[in-house]
Amino acid sequence: MARTVDPEKHEARRLVIIDAALTCFAATGYAGTSTAAICRQAGIGSGTFFHYFPTKQSLLLAILAYGTDETRDWFAARAADADPLAVVEAYLDHTAEEMSDPRMAGFVRAVSAVMGEPEVEVALALDSRVLQDGLEPWIARAQVAGQVRTDLTARDLTAWVLVVLDGFLGRLAVDTDFTAEDQQGTLRDVVRRVLAA
Structure with missing residues (x-):
């Protein structure tokens, strides 16, 4: 008889x-992290690891998918009648708070080391699309409300906000003196200036 799986425990x-993988990838990079190291960090055996993830790359892809789902859920939870510019700014704060996790800079470096892998490229493209689809309607609403500039389309303005966010994440990955906590206010200021009417 098959064993019943408790979905919550699973x-x-x-x-x-x-x-555990996030911790290991951040500390030793993607290539420097073995599945054995992840198992030690998680306190599990290799059989348990491979039951959940057939490969190290499938685990990395699961982490990326988890982030993508979290972004989708974050935007879905916003009230339809919310102040559009406040939602955009709240997302910037949310991102800065997530990036305050000391492991995130190392994880960004680990992902950048395998960006050429086709499955990783697909996962990153999906993440970018979900973020674009999440932000763009709020920026469009902010245009209608007269809160942001209208000389560019909402799509173009969203693309520029993503450029700023990508640069922010990239800088966190390479400069230990550039921290999310210290730069959160400046991130908001830069995006406000990009969007300013």
Whole structure:
């Protein structure tokens, strides 16, 4: 008889492995992280690891998918009648808070090392699309409300906000003196200036 799987326990164990991998990838990079190191960090055996993730890359892709789902859920949870510019700024704060996790800079470096892998490129493109689809309607609403400039399309303005966010993440990955906590206010200021009417 097949064993029944408790979905909550299954997801909890999966998240423990993801958290351990995030720690390992941040510390030693993608190539420098072995599945054995992830198992040690998670306190599990290799059989458990491979039950959840067939390869190290599938685990990295799961971390990226988790972030993409979190972004989609974040925007879906915004009230339809919310102040559009406040939603955009709240997302910037949300991003800065996420990037305050000391492991995130190392994780960004780990991902950049495997960006040429086709499956990683697909995952990153999906993440970018979800973020674009999340931000663009709010920027369009902010244009209608007269809160942001209208000389560019909402799509172009969203693209510029993404350029700023990508630069922010990239700088965090290479400059230990550039921290999310210290730069959060400047991030908001730069995006406000990009969007300013």
